[in-house]
Amino acid sequence: MTQNNGRTQLEKPGFNGAEIVQNVVAGLTVSFVAISLGAAFGVLSGRGAYAGIISAGVIAFITALLGGTRIQCSGPTAPMTAVTLIVVTAASQQDYSRWPGVTADHFINLAIIMTGLILIVAGIVRLGRFIALVPKVVISGFMNGIAILIWMDQIRKIFGIGGAKAYEGPVLLNTVVAICTLLLLFILPIKLRRWLGDKHRFFPATLITIVGMSALVHLAGWDIERVHLEATLSSFGDFKDLLAAQFPTSWAPDLLMAVMPFALQLALLAYLDSLLTSLVIDKMTDEQTGQNKELVAQGAANLVTGFLAGIPGAQATIRSVLILKENATLRLAGIMVGVFVLIEMMLFQNYVKLIPQAVFAGLLIKVGYDVFDWLPVWLYARERAKKRHEGLHTYIKTRYQDPIHVTHLEMAFIIGTTLVTVVYNLNAAVIGFSVLFMIGKRFWHIRDLKPVEETGAMGAED
Incomplete structure (x- = not known):
């Protein structure tokens, strides 16, 4: 090795x-x-x-x-x-x-x-x-x-x-x-x-x-x-x-x-x-x-x-x-x-x-x-903190040095999938929001986060 x-x-x-x-x-x-x-x-x-x-x-x-x-x-x-x-x-x-x-x-x-x-x-x-x-x-x-x-x-x-x-x-x-x-x-x-x-x-x-x-x-x-x-x-x-x-x-x-x-x-x-x-x-x-x-x-x-x-x-x-x-x-x-x-x-x-x-x-x-995917949450908070709280923005930027920006729309998809998973059904959450994302990507040019292996979205136990 x-x-x-x-x-x-x-x-x-x-x-x-x-x-x-x-x-x-x-x-x-x-x-x-x-x-x-x-x-x-x-x-x-x-x-x-x-x-x-x-x-x-x-x-x-x-x-x-x-x-x-x-x-x-x-x-x-x-x-x-x-x-x-x-x-x-x-x-x-x-x-x-x-x-x-x-x-x-x-x-x-x-x-x-x-x-x-x-x-x-x-x-x-x-x-x-x-x-x-x-x-x-x-x-x-x-x-x-x-x-x-x-x-x-x-x-x-x-x-x-x-x-x-x-x-x-x-x-x-x-x-x-x-x-x-x-x-x-x-x-x-x-x-x-x-x-x-x-x-x-x-x-x-x-x-x-x-x-x-x-x-x-x-x-x-x-x-x-x-x-x-x-x-x-x-x-x-x-x-x-x-x-x-x-x-x-x-x-x-x-x-x-x-x-x-x-x-x-x-x-x-x-x-x-x-x-x-x-x-x-x-x-x-x-x-x-x-x-x-x-x-x-x-x-x-x-x-x-x-x-x-x-x-x-x-x-x-x-x-x-x-x-x-x-x-x-x-x-x-x-x-x-x-x-x-x-x-x-x-x-x-x-x-x-x-x-x-x-x-x-x-x-x-x-x-x-x-299990919780904290990275997009922190990156979204970093963007929101730029104008409102410089100290928090500096802390997050130092700890999470990642070039991606999480937009309002991306966070809406994350929160929506989370809520449907909790209150209704995992299959409905994954299939429904995946289809919605594909429609949005085709007609409204919605972008996605970086690949999971780079962001570590599944880097959890398991």
Whole structure:
């Protein structure tokens, strides 16, 4: 691996012992982040920490093995999980008397399985090239909408508002734990880099925060709600029972039609999430993702996850960037992320039950912050501050040295996409505003923001 103008040049894959060890270590390091986020996203989805962890392992393994982006890490992501929560909620409200033997879990699993099938078909018919048609302002808007949905969900659960059941225990204690977790997630990475230099990568701030806050709550004797593991695996028999219990018992046409809108929504989001992240990785490595191959790999991963009662996923930006920063050069690195996550799940599944729900709430609020596309907002504020507040303008100009200017119209597209995503539907937001943008571009010469790989609009977790 060499550096050229800030980009990582991946050498032709080699198989010497040192390189294999280097990639195994990279996979081990990233696996700690993957398992932490997997558990958090499982909690956010409503399917539980176990579902998120097993999905983090399976999706990472399959996509690294088969994907079109050679060096990457896939798994549950914040956008995919926010939409999964919608699917879980809808599944709980279905009338299953029409489909004897079908449960809400079967409904959700079918949605994930069909998501995988749709992605596989999209790759086979070569739809990957159409990613270039989605305007950057629309991408920015729906990412912001996803972030707001995550924030709203966690606030409802902490305070028990908006029809949500509050976490068990005093609201004040849960709030304090969530806030302390959030502060640590902002501060600890900076401190670790300062204290440890290059060695900081061996001490994942996310994992340290989760373990540290869980230990603090335990030692303080605070009686607040812990994470619930809906299932555990201790033997091959347990795994076999899991497959038997989760396999859909009906494939009736009317059931598939009821599931289809959710599958399409998840598939569209996986398409966007994966291929936009691949643009970021291509920019960093000077490689070229096989977009259709990537779609097939993501489809296969989600298909398998659906049979395991997991949650859907896509190529994850921060995990993919992190594995590159850990000097990964082979597909082996991503494969080992999946292997290590599954091993860690078996070894530490009993300890996951000790983590307070409020710790994951703080983590997910931080994830929402990372997902939110702040750059256009700051650049728009910079333009508005030119005449009204010179100090603010100077600060933003110094911190965000970017030549683009965000106009009123571009910001209107971002805000519009955000609002429709939050109050109505992600598909309607993306498709509707993309069509509106194309009409405006043709007749009114509306321009778009710079390409996403340059602005970093998808540079978020995931």
